[in-house]
Amino acid sequence: MKDTNRTVNEKILEQLNWRYAVKKFDATKKISVADWDTLEHSLILAPSSYGLQPYKFIVVTDENLKKELTPAAYGQTQIADCSHLVVVAYKKVLTDADVEHFVARIVEVRNTPRESMKDYENTMKATAKKNINEGTIETWNSRQAYLALGFLLETAALLGIDACPMEGFNPAEFNRILGLDEYSAVALCAIGYRDAKNDWMANLPKVRFLKEELIDRR
Amino acid sequence: MKDTNRTVNEKILEQLNWRYAVKKFDATKKISVADWDTLEHSLILAPSSYGLQPYKFIVVTDENLKKELTPAAYGQTQIADCSHLVVVAYKKVLTDADVEHFVARIVEVRNTPRESMKDYENTMKATAKKNINEGTIETWNSRQAYLALGFLLETAALLGIDACPMEGFNPAEFNRILGLDEYSAVALCAIGYRDAKNDWMANLPKVRFLKEELIDRR
Numbered sequence: 501m502k503d504t505n506r507t508v509n510e511k512i513l514e515q516l517n518w519r520y521a522v523k524k525f526d527a528t529k530k531i532s533v534a535d536w537d538t539l540e541h542s543l544i545l546a547p548s549s550y551g552l553q554p555y556k557f558i559v560v561t562d563e564n565l566k567k568e569l570t571p572a573a574y575g576q577t578q579i580a581d582c583s584h585l586v587v588v589a590y591k592k593v594l595t596d597a598d599v600e601h602f603v604a605r606i607v608e609v610r611n612t613p614r615e616s617m618k619d620y621e622n623t624m625k626a627t628a629k630k631n632i633n634e635g636t637i638e639t640w641n642s643r644q645a646y647l648a649l650g651f652l653l654e655t656a657a658l659l660g661i662d663a664c665p666m667e668g669f670n671p672a673e674f675n676r677i678l679g680l681d682e683y684s685a686v687a688l689c690a691i692g693y694r695d696a697k698n699d700w701m702a703n704l705p706k707v708r709f710l711k712e713e714l715i716d717r718r
Numbered sequence: 719m720k721d722t723n724r725t726v727n728e729k730i731l732e733q734l735n736w737r738y739a740v741k742k743f744d745a746t747k748k749i750s751v752a753d754w755d756t757l758e759h760s761l762i763l764a765p766s767s768y769g770l771q772p773y774k775f776i777v778v779t780d781e782n783l784k785k786e787l788t789p790a791a792y793g794q795t796q797i798a799d800c801s802h803l804v805v806v807a808y809k810k811v812l813t814d815a816d817v818e819h820f821v822a823r824i825v826e827v828r829n830t831p832r833e834s835m836k837d838y839e840n841t842m843k844a845t846a847k848k849n850i851n852e853g854t855i856e857t858w859n860s861r862q863a864y865l866a867l868g869f870l871l872e873t874a875a876l877l878g879i880d881a882c883p884m885e886g887f888n889p890a891e892f893n894r895i896l897g898l899d900e901y902s903a904v905a906l907c908a909i910g911y912r913d914a915k916n917d918w919m920a921n922l923p924k925v926r927f928l929k930e931e932l933i934d935r936r
Contacts (some may be wrong), residue, residue, distance in 0.1 A: 505877050509756040511897075512873055516763040540726040540933055544926050545734040546868065549885050553927055558934045567934055602927075609925045640855045643904075646861040647883075650764065650868020655730055657778055658876075659723050665865075667767050678936070686861075690874050707827045709771055716776045718783055718896070 512658070517706060519657035522664040524699035525581035533658050536584065538546050539691065542655035542703075543586075546648035550624050552602055554591040554641035555648060556683050559584055572673035573688065578664045583692035587674060589683035590642040591668045594628035642686045647685055663696040730876070735924060737875035741883045743799035743910040743915035754802065757909065760873035761804075764866035768842050770820055772809040772859035774868060774901050777802055783895075790891035792908065796882045797816050801910035805865050806827060807901035812846035860904045867905055869880040880912040 531539070543557050560566055561584055570579045580583055591598070603621050607614050631637040647667060656663045666688040675683040696702040710716070749757070761775050767926055779802055783873045797803055809816070821839050825832050847884060850854040874881045884906040892903040914920040926932070 505750075505753055505756075509752055512756055512760055512876060513763075516760060516869075519765075521765060532723075534727055538723075540929070541731055542734060542872075542930055544929060545731075545924070547737075547739060548870065549882055551925055553932065556932060556934055557936060560936045562936055581743055602925075605927060606925050609923050639860070641866040642857070643861055646869040647871070648865040650865040651734075651872050653765065653865070654760075654869050654872040658730060659726060659850055665765055680882060705827050706763070707820075707824050708770055709823060711733045711758070711762060714762055714771065714774060716774055718776060718780055 503702075515657040516654070518660070519653070519663065520678045520701060520704075520706065522662045522690070522692075522694045522699060524584075524695045525578055525662070525690065526693075526695040527581040529583065529693035531583045531661060531691060535569060535661060538659065539584075539652060539655055539661070540694040542651040542679065543648050546651040546703065548644040548647065549640065550602075550620075550627070552598070552624065553644075554594055554598070555645040556589050556591070557648075558678055558685075559682075560587065561585075569674065569677055571682065572677065573666065573669035576666065576668065578666065578690035579688070581692070581695075582664070582690035584690075586652065586689040586691060587685050588645050588687040589675075589680055589685045590638065590645040591682060592641070592680070593637055595634065595695075596625055596628075597626045598656065599628060617703050638684075645686055649689060652689055652691075656691055662692060664690045666690065666692070671712065733875040733878070735871070736878070737871070737881065738919060738922075738924065740796065740880045740908070740910075740912045741919045742913040743796055743801075743880065743882075743908065744913040745799040745910075747801065747803045749879060749909060749910035750824065753879060757802075757870060757873055757879070760869040761866050764860040764869040766865065767858065768820075768838075768845070769824075770812065770816070771862075772812055772816070772820055773863040774807050774925065775866075776807060776896055776898075776903075778805065779803075782914060786893065787895055788918035790895065791884065792888035794884065794886065796908035797906070799910070799913075801906075802883070804907040804909060805896065805903050806863050806905040806907065807893075807898055807903045808856065808863040809900060809904055810859075811850065811900070812859065814842070814843050814846075817842045818848060823850040824923065831878055856902075863904055867907060870909075874909055880910060882908045884908065925932065 566580045573662045631640045784798045849858045887905045
C-alpha cells in the first residue's frame, strides 16, 4: 500500500491545500458534463446513517433562478456567478413510509427477501421515532447532509474545481422560492471556477489550528 | 479540464463505489504512517463555518483503550479490530475566547493586522451567541464535524483504506472514558482493512435511491 499510495497521498494533500472558499467566481466558466456527473455521484455515493439518505440536493443552473435566489443569500455574488449552485436540503421528518421506501429499495437492489429485513426495518423505525420524540430528527438528518457536502467538496478539490460552501442565507426564503416542503435548505455550495485575479482570498494562506489542537492521539 | 480529469473521474467513482461500511476488519493490518498522515490532514484541511473548527478528533490506537471503549459501542468488533479509531467530537459551546483564539491564529498565519479583524470577529461572536441563545450551538458545531468526517471517509476510499462510520455508541460513556468535557463525541470512524472473507457485507451491491430522487435539477 505504501508505495502505491505515495503519489495519491501527495495529490490529495496538494488539492485539499489548493481549495479555498471562493469569494469571486469566473461567471464565464462552466463545469463539463463529465465532471458534473462525478460531483453528483459523490453526493449520491456518500454514506448515511443506516443508509437512509434523508436529504435531497437541488442543483440550480438556470440563470434567472440563481438571480432570484441571490437576495435570499444576502446578495453574495457566488450564487449568480458560479456554474452550478447546490442547495443541500435535509428531510425534516422520517416517517415509517420513508423507512419502508428505503427497505423496498434494498430488496430491489440486493434481491433480499422482504421478510428478512424486518428486524433492521423495526430498528430504523424505532430510531427515527426516538429522534422525533426527542426533537433531534432535524439535527440527525442535517448531519448526514453535511457529510455528503464533505464528499462534494473533496471531489471538487480533487478535480481542480472550485467551490464555496455557504451557510449565510435565509433557509425559509430558499424553501419558499424552491418550493421545498418536506425538506429544508441547510447549506449551499456554489461550484465553478475561481476568478483568481479578482478574489482577494485566492492567495491567502489557509488558516488551521495546530495539528496538536485538532488531533488527540491516544 | 475534460481530458485532464477523465481518469481522475473514473478513479474517484471507482473508489467511492469500492468503499462500504466495514463490519469486520482484519485486525492484523495496520495503516502506514504516510497514509495515516494524509487521513489526519484531511480532517485538518476540511473547511468549517467561518473557519472556526469547532471540533476535535481523538485517534485511538492503544489496544487496551480500544477494548475499554468496546462495551460503550455495544460490543461492535470494529472498535477493537480496526487499525485507528477516530472519535469525532464537537465543541459543546463557542465562547468569545474561542473566537479570539481563532482570530489570533489568523493574525499569526496571515500576518494580518489584529485591528483589521474586528468586524469579522464581532460577526463570529454574534453568530455564536445567537446559536447559543437559540439552543442550536451543538447542532451547528456537530454539522461541521460531520463535514470533516466526510473528508476523512472520502480520503480513506481514495487510498484504498477501509472505514466504518458509526453512530451506534453511548456518547456519555465515550466522553467519560476519554475524559472529554468541553467536547462531546458524536460519531466514530473505525479505519483499517476489511476482512473480506469474513464480512458478509463486503460483496453486497451498494443501495442508493435513484439519482432522480436525490438530485433535483433546476
